[in-house]
Amino acid sequence: MADSIKKLQDLFSKFPTVGRRTAGRFVYYLIHQPTQTTDELIAAIHELKKGVKLCAWCFNPHETSEKLCLICADPSRNKQQLCIVEKEADLLTIEASKRYKGLYFILGATLPESPRLLDLKKRVSAGNLEEVIIAINSTPDGKATTTLIERTLKELPQKLKITRLAQGLPVGGELEYADEETLEGAFEGRK
Amino acid sequence: MADSIKKLQDLFSKFPTVGRRTAGRFVYYLIHQPTQTTDELIAAIHELKKGVKLCAWCFNPHETSEKLCLICADPSRNKQQLCIVEKEADLLTIEASKRYKGLYFILGATLPESPRLLDLKKRVSAGNLEEVIIAINSTPDGKATTTLIERTLKELPQKLKITRLAQGLPVGGELEYADEETLEGAFEGRK
Amino acid sequence: MADSIKKLQDLFSKFPTVGRRTAGRFVYYLIHQPTQTTDELIAAIHELKKGVKLCAWCFNPHETSEKLCLICADPSRNKQQLCIVEKEADLLTIEASKRYKGLYFILGATLPESPRLLDLKKRVSAGNLEEVIIAINSTPDGKATTTLIERTLKELPQKLKITRLAQGLPVGGELEYADEETLEGAFEGRK
Amino acid sequence: MADSIKKLQDLFSKFPTVGRRTAGRFVYYLIHQPTQTTDELIAAIHELKKGVKLCAWCFNPHETSEKLCLICADPSRNKQQLCIVEKEADLLTIEASKRYKGLYFILGATLPESPRLLDLKKRVSAGNLEEVIIAINSTPDGKATTTLIERTLKELPQKLKITRLAQGLPVGGELEYADEETLEGAFEGRK
Numbered sequence: 001m002a003d004s005i006k007k008l009q010d011l012f013s014k015f016p017t018v019g020r021r022t023a024g025r026f027v028y029y030l031i032h033q034p035t036q037t038t039d040e041l042i043a044a045i046h047e048l049k050k051g052v053k054l055c056a057w058c059f060n061p062h063e064t065s066e067k068l069c070l071i072c073a074d075p076s077r078n079k080q081q082l083c084i085v086e087k088e089a090d091l092l093t094i095e096a097s098k099r100y101k102g103l104y105f106i107l108g109a110t111l112p113e114s115p116r117l118l119d120l121k122k123r124v125s126a127g128n129l130e131e132v133i134i135a136i137n138s139t140p141d142g143k144a145t146t147t148l149i150e151r152t153l154k155e156l157p158q159k160l161k162i163t164r165l166a167q168g169l170p171v172g173g174e175l176e177y178a179d180e181e182t183l184e185g186a187f188e189g190r191k
Numbered sequence: 192m193a194d195s196i197k198k199l200q201d202l203f204s205k206f207p208t209v210g211r212r213t214a215g216r217f218v219y220y221l222i223h224q225p226t227q228t229t230d231e232l233i234a235a236i237h238e239l240k241k242g243v244k245l246c247a248w249c250f251n252p253h254e255t256s257e258k259l260c261l262i263c264a265d266p267s268r269n270k271q272q273l274c275i276v277e278k279e280a281d282l283l284t285i286e287a288s289k290r291y292k293g294l295y296f297i298l299g300a301t302l303p304e305s306p307r308l309l310d311l312k313k314r315v316s317a318g319n320l321e322e323v324i325i326a327i328n329s330t331p332d333g334k335a336t337t338t339l340i341e342r343t344l345k346e347l348p349q350k351l352k353i354t355r356l357a358q359g360l361p362v363g364g365e366l367e368y369a370d371e372e373t374l375e376g377a378f379e380g381r382k
Numbered sequence: 383m384a385d386s387i388k389k390l391q392d393l394f395s396k397f398p399t400v401g402r403r404t405a406g407r408f409v410y411y412l413i414h415q416p417t418q419t420t421d422e423l424i425a426a427i428h429e430l431k432k433g434v435k436l437c438a439w440c441f442n443p444h445e446t447s448e449k450l451c452l453i454c455a456d457p458s459r460n461k462q463q464l465c466i467v468e469k470e471a472d473l474l475t476i477e478a479s480k481r482y483k484g485l486y487f488i489l490g491a492t493l494p495e496s497p498r499l500l501d502l503k504k505r506v507s508a509g510n511l512e513e514v515i516i517a518i519n520s521t522p523d524g525k526a527t528t529t530l531i532e533r534t535l536k537e538l539p540q541k542l543k544i545t546r547l548a549q550g551l552p553v554g555g556e557l558e559y560a561d562e563e564t565l566e567g568a569f570e571g572r573k
Numbered sequence: 574m575a576d577s578i579k580k581l582q583d584l585f586s587k588f589p590t591v592g593r594r595t596a597g598r599f600v601y602y603l604i605h606q607p608t609q610t611t612d613e614l615i616a617a618i619h620e621l622k623k624g625v626k627l628c629a630w631c632f633n634p635h636e637t638s639e640k641l642c643l644i645c646a647d648p649s650r651n652k653q654q655l656c657i658v659e660k661e662a663d664l665l666t667i668e669a670s671k672r673y674k675g676l677y678f679i680l681g682a683t684l685p686e687s688p689r690l691l692d693l694k695k696r697v698s699a700g701n702l703e704e705v706i707i708a709i710n711s712t713p714d715g716k717a718t719t720t721l722i723e724r725t726l727k728e729l730p731q732k733l734k735i736t737r738l739a740q741g742l743p744v745g746g747e748l749e750y751a752d753e754e755t756l757e758g759a760f761e762g763r764k
Binding site: 004030040045051063088 | 577578580590595598602603617619621661
Binding site: 208215217233236 | 409419
């Protein structure tokens with residue numbers, strides 16, 4: 001196999017969810033594309049690295065020349081609510097649902113050693129928040145992270161309402177197969 | 192293939208989740224079991240049909256000589272709460288979680304034409320209930336059934352609290368992949 | 383839960399591919415069937431155990447009052463070909479394909495300690511066979527069994543053609559994902 | 574969402590097997606990589622498009638300054654055997670198995686309208702081939718392509734052996750679940 005095929009396959013193999021076989025398919029796909037397509041791809045990667053930076057407040061990637069992202073800079077957002085998420089994709093899912101109009105903070109990782117925990121503390125200390133919603137997956141790592149954040153925020157002098165997203169039955173889920181903890185959430189949160 | 196093999200395969204094919212191939216495997220399994228095992232199976236089916244009847248109040252299958260099942264007859268259960276479920280398996284899942292101590296009513300089907308809707312109305316009219324929890328799957332059929340039950344119960348003169356199980360993120364579920372309605376439930380029910 | 387429900391659930395749990403939850407669904411299915419259906423089921427199990435016996439030659443279950451099954455007794459079958467299979471379901475699949483017109487021998491297990499290996503030796507010794515086709519899955523256990531049968535049959539004085547089913551690409555399978563051994567079979571057997 | 578994020582997500586969405594959500598994960602992955610990694614990626618794509626061309630004989634991508642790929646140029650390969658495959662990944666799988674030492678021809682598509690059918694005809698006409706192995710998946714499209722190639726090659730004046738890969742049971746496959754056509758191949762090719 002040619003060296004540059006192998007080299008590119010190696011790089012694609014490091015993409016999330018991509019194994020060597022799929023990485024190989026990506027390379028052959030690019031081989032068969034016109035140069036115009038690969039030029040576009042290269043230009044888009046350049047643009048991304050040049051134009052996109054993380055918001056100075058919430059760490060959401062954005063492309064304006066400003067320090068703050070469009071959400072943080074939006075005067076119509078509720079500055080008294082903060083929703084802490086693990087990663088950008090979670091923010092996008094919540095934004096897509098159009099049910100939340102406050103600010104975000106992207107933690108960047110679930111592990112307790114997230115380097116942004118200190119930043120979070122600063123933001124909350126300096127802000128004028130009424131509620132912090134911890135929207136982190138209830139996986140083992142996620143739960144540990146949630147507990148750590150709760151403990152950290154409770155040490156602050158602010159009077160804050162700290163909440164978690166409700167646990168319950170997902171739409172379309174079957175009660176018969178629900179685990180005990182999910183069922184407990186579903187009964188406790190009934191209304 | 193021998194006639195009685197085919198006959199038994201036909202009967203097993205009607206069991207829930209069983210296709211013809213699996214039904215065939217069941218038959219060959221029985222062919223190779225000692226007669227003692229099939230005698231036990233036959234005796235257990237006999238016992239089931241002779242001894243098990245549906246509770247006169249909640250339709251839960253039970254085996255006592257009494258009219259009421261062990262749950263309905265249990266003086267320690269909270270007689271002011273009623274949980275409506277679709278089928279026995281749902282009741283068993285809820286009982287296994289040990290989070291609910293009231294009565295049940297097994298609807299027997301999700302479709303609006305459930306023949307037990309009238310029975311449900313009678314039970315609620317005659318009872319001394321404070322809360323009715325509708326614990327029916329949020330599938331399209333289940334939602335229609337829930338709506339129908341709510342409407343039916345609201346027409347009764349009783350002052351009843353009618354609740355549904357909370358929708359939200361199941362334990363271990365990933366926020367990124369949550370649908371809009373589940374996410375809405377998770378935000379609304381946060382605490 | 384009622385005792386006879388639990389008892390029957392235990393018995394169904396031992397059926398192949400059936401877990402406790404599915405066994406429970408079987409029990410509730412039977413509870414809700416009319417007695418006529420369960421009577422039919424019981425009668426069919428009785429018939430099966432009374433009427434079905436294993437063929438004295440090939441171990442195929444059959445229901446005639448004769449010693450031999452319908453395949454072994456069929457004068458139109460080729461008595462010079464023998465196909466060794468692991469279990470009844472394999473025989474049924476081969477019969478359904480209508481590509482084979484010889485005799486069968488059901489081994490009953492893949493493990494080398496199959497108690498029928500001695501029977502197989504006797505059948506082949508006494509018969510007038512020209513070809514023995516070993517039609518056993520190429521799983522690790524199956525391969526060990528195939529090797530053992532080959533060795534056993536080669537020790538016999540008969541002049542026998544001993545064959546295995548061809549390895550190759552299954553219909554609809556993708557070459558890209560074929561393992562090395564399958565591909566080797568596909569190249570060697572090309573025509 | 575920033576424009577260059579969306580732009581790059583669009584381009585990744587066109588990669589084989591990649592949906593919008595996965596494309597989004599690729600973009601966020603790149604945002605969080607150091608510039609060195611994206612520079613490497615860009616360089617590798619450049620190299621690929623500059624250095625890799627299709628072999629003038631077999632259409633296998635290669636990187637030498639020569640017209641022929643390393644396989645076509647290799648004097649130790651058997652020039653009397655030609656293996657026709659649909660795509661590069663099939664060639665790689667066959668090469669990895671080390672069971673074939675002849676030449677290849679990459680068709681580039683299964684559909685009858687493959688623009689390389691004419692090229693194939695020229696190669697076979699001009700060559701000194703003894704055998705052409707058609708190694709195309711036995712999917713409906715693949716079968717139609719195989720038939721078309723056979724018909725095309727049989728019209729040539731050359732005396733050629735035209736073969737197909739053997740159909741049969743894949744290693745680890747279960748006889749019980751084999752389809753009729755696979756089973757037919759397995760019986761016919763037995764040895």
